[in-house]
């Protein structure tokens with residue numbers, strides 16, 4: 158294949174054998190390219206313009222592997238809705254790691270590329286709609302400035318996959334800091350291979366936390382590092398109203414990136430108990446539960462690492478508990494700072510938390526749109542419109558304005574920080590579904606391209622964005638999202 162700039166290596170393949178199975182993607186019958194992320198390709202040091210469209214389609218379905226690829230499927234385990242299972246890439250293949258021009262090492266992975274030894278009863282394939290969904294939402298998350306895996310391309314396979322109805326098959330090319338999951342550690346711990354666990358720990362530190370490599374207790378240090386990244390990540394999800402939907406331990410990345418955009422969604426009306434996923438009947442992964450679940454998942458990581466932390470189990474448990482015990486107060490402090498920014502509050506005052514909670518409670522009672530309300534606060538100062546009138550009734554508006562005046566930089570400083578952290582455009586479900594419907598049912602990619610363009614600058618204002626800012630009308634409302642796996 159003509160030079161496109163691949164520099165693939167596979168350091169993961171040097172890890173102990175139990176962690177993977179070398180395996181090539183299953184060829185597909187009639188590949189076509191559906192989406193290619195040119196700016197991301199550039200950031201990766203890749204240029205596909207030397208390839209014909211057919212060659213690109215062959216490349217992004219795995220019919221022709223890029224030079225240097227050493228494909229493999231990774232093994233992992235996971236607690237799915239609280240139940241432990243041995244899993245692994247049942248429909249994914251890592252091709253290798255690309256070193257970017259800025260020196261970062263990232264995995265290049267196909268999702269939907271055929272059966273593997275970890276497929277269990279699955280067909281190893283993915284449908285076009287869900288892969289485009291992952292493309293749209295992961296790219297929106299990146300533009301929002303939130304750590305995430307990225308989407309380089311989606312290619313259709315020309316084959317049908319059978320879900321509730323036959324759907325066109327597709328493969329997503331995903332780019333990730335790595336595909337190490339909490340579940341990867343659980344898998345090795347379950348296999349009781351201490352030497353492999355130690356090697357995996359060193360590998361994770363080298364790849365994601367090199368500054369900690371010399372630490373006296375590597376397993377404890379890794380746990381602390383992952384806790385810190387996950388705290389930061391969950392607070393970011395809460396900032397934009399993102400609901401992951403399947404926070405199983407196999408869907409929590411050691412790198413701190415958001416991974417696996419299954420039935421995820423952005424909340425329209427603010428409500429802490431919001432759930433979209435069709436399979437989350439008990440609301441385990443509801444918006445407001447995400448920090449609690451993150452802590453639960455991290456406790457599973459801690460358990461997996463225990464045998465490395467100290468040969469004496471009681472001492473190991475004490476170390477792990479100490480690392481995780483202040484998760485809630487740390488989260489609360491980060492959440493308060495994040496919310497302070499959303500409300501434009503400089504510094505911290507005693508009454509801030511109450512002021513913030515009062516408005517959130519009001520939003521929940523009123524069914525107010527999360528993104529639009531903050532956008533309204535941000536742009537409506539001194540809030541003399543409709544929103545301001547409603548908030549004047551409770552006296553909230555007056556108290557908030559008085560608090561903003563106490564900012565060192567006054568109202569203007571508050572407004573500046575609010576403009577930085579309160580998005581104007583998010584990938585609203587009804588717009589995402591509309592774009593997916595056009596793409597996968599009618600082959601019309603126009604609505605998706607327009608949506609992607611709006612999502613690329615989520616903090617910018619502009620009259621052309623109005624249709625992406627609107628809350629769904631009653632008949633447009635999406636109540637459930639499906640994995641479509």
Ligand SMILES: Nc1ncnc2c1ncn2[C@@H]1O[C@H](COP(=O)(O)OP(=O)(O)OP(=O)(O)O)[C@@H](O)[C@H]1O
Nearest residue numbers: 244245246247248276279280281282417418419642
């Ligand atoms: N169609 C399928 N065929 C085989 N295995 C599947 C299929 N769909 C999902 N799986 C496997 O089931 C497990 C749970 O699926 P889940 O939806 O969390 O992951 P995923 O979306 O396939 O992948 P990832 O977490 O890498 O984004 C994973 O091990 C996944 O590989």
Ligand SMILES: [Mg+2]
Nearest residue numbers: 407408416417
């Ligand atoms: Mg998954």
